Amino acid sequence: MSILITGATGKLGSLIIEQLLQKVPSSQIIACVRHTEKAEHYIKLGIEVRFGDYDQLESIEMAFSGITQLLLISSSHTDDSVRLVQHSNVIAAAKKAGVKQLLYTSFAFPRQGPIPTNHVHRLTEQVIFESGLDYTILRNALYTDFVGVLGLNEAIDSGKFITYPGNWQFNTVTRQDLAIGTAQILTTSGHVNQIYELTAPRPWDFSELSAILSELAGKPVVHREDSSIQNWIYAFLSKIDTVSTSEDLERFMGCPITPLKDSILPFINPVK
Template sequence: MSILITGATGQLGNLIIENLLTKIPTTEIIAGVRNLGMSSTLKALKDQGGEVRSMDYDNPETCQKACTGVNKLLLISSSHTDDSVRLTQHTNVIHAAREAGVEHILYTSFAFPQTDLKDSSSVHRLTEKVIFDSGMKYTILCSGLYIDFVNVLGLHEAIQSGVLKTPAGDWRFNAVTRSDLARAIANVLAEKGHEQRIYELAAPRIWTFADLAEVLTEFAGKPIIHSEDVSVQHWIYPFLSSIDTVSTSQDLELLMGQPVASLKESIVPFLN
């Protein structure tokens, strides 16, 4: 068995490999990277007998070479800002995998698409269709909203002022950490099965800005209140309004085999 993880120098890819190193023989792990610079995780992989292969989503030849001899491929979605470019990149990898004889492809999609995102403008839905049409066994890993968005909410300012200010609205979130996603995805990669499955890797419980203020109160050691303020504006709020941040799923905890990180645990990196 050989498993190729694309985008291995990214945050999620690194965390997945870090988890895999504790679950399967290192010699079964292949990291696909655009640039051959070594993170500590990739260096540990290579030192222990794993492989690091050059793989550029924009270059089909490198994709096919990287996929040679691979049984299972994890395609981590491109971070390019242009969705038409992203779709081309994903298609390059999928076609290369099929031509190279990859048996099982896994893809990091996005959880709970809104109705208006199910049409041809959705890069994730279109990528999934290319995967379904490829004839390979598949697993779709639909990641929930990354908890990272809290980093633009003014947490430090809230602690200093005693007030967490946000626009008015029924804001509720099913956000997840990359660490939890990586644990779940690594388990799927390391285990047999999971073919022809679509998993919604969102949190099993939602939280609100009032809950966030309570957590900040614990960190600050003084009361932090949540206040709705019409003057608060940031691009993040229209984005959050355009996606489903409310639906929940048990899939992430089931695949992790443990509870997801609490809200308090999740925001620690953004308060340091």
């Protein structure tokens, strides 16, 4: 039994390995990284580190040798067509190396209908299904971190939280919660050929967020809508499903997800 995590020096990969260490001996975990010098802490913990770059097929074929379960953490490359090639490389290498089960961090509630040519996650899922490998698709929600670009500290300073008009609702979760759920899936049976929607079980909205900002500020922070605000995030948010919810993540975590207030704290400046 061996579990290989790609992107193991990334934020999500590191948190998943931290969780796995609480469940299985370190000798069962393999960290697959493209910069081995960033992974020395894993060696100290008894975790085997293997070099694997999604762009170098030979490197990942070697890295995946003898692996039972492989978690492909989606590439952070900014060009989706490059990401699709990289993911396809990983899937082909996993197949060639005889990996027993491939798990993939996809994106929650992909829009139905014809696949848009740039929808890297749905296209990657398709490559996985066609590969014949046993799979588990982990459709991760948007990270709650996106609140970092909403101007929360400015809202606290001015007492006005201004957002673009719309009935926005968010099924977001923290990486930490995704890591807890993912480690549970990796270390328990019954997940072969399953697709999970790892989202919050209930969406939050901007009124809820402004109430939390008021509480943190110790003064009213009023929510206002303004169609003239310039923020790239709203165009992005309008293209994804942030509304649909699922109980999957809480079921695997075995406890409630992190409350919104705790999830946004890392993005709030300390009170002066």
